[in-house]
Amino acid sequence: xxxxxxxxxxxxxxxxxxxxxxxxxxxxxxxxxxxxxxxxxxxxxxxxxxxxxxxxxxxxxxxxxxxxxxxxxxxxxxxxxxxxxxxxxxxxxxxxxx
Numbered sequence: 009x010x011x012x013x014x015x016x017x018x019x020x021x022x023x024x025x026x027x028x029x030x031x032x033x034x035x036x037x038x039x040x041x042x043x044x045x046x047x048x049x050x051x052x053x054x055x056x057x058x059x060x061x062x063x064x065x066x067x068x069x070x071x072x073x074x075x076x077x078x079x080x081x082x083x084x085x086x087x088x089x090x091x092x093x094x095x096x097x098x099x100x101x102x103x104x105x106x
Contacts, residue, residue: 028058028086030073038077045069063088 032038040055046069052058060067072085 023062023064026060026063026088028060028071028073030056030075030084032056032075034077036077036079038075038082041074041076041081044072044074 028043030040030043032040042055043050043052043058045067050058058071058073068089070085070087072083074083075081
């Protein structure tokens, strides 16, 4: 099963909304089971995307999309860290597929 994830953001600055999307492919068809942040499961309204309403240094971290079908499971992660609120910059540290 192939799993990819992408980060979509209109502005990569503090207090901006950031949308994380999980794109899926595989047979049998996989689905997103849940999202987590730094290992803690998150409650979300949508399984395929996660909206961070007001991104701050406190909400920075490693976000993971957990995917499964009736054969296997997989996940992909993106780590977003804020440089500082003073410089108003965010950076994507890494995108990993496990």
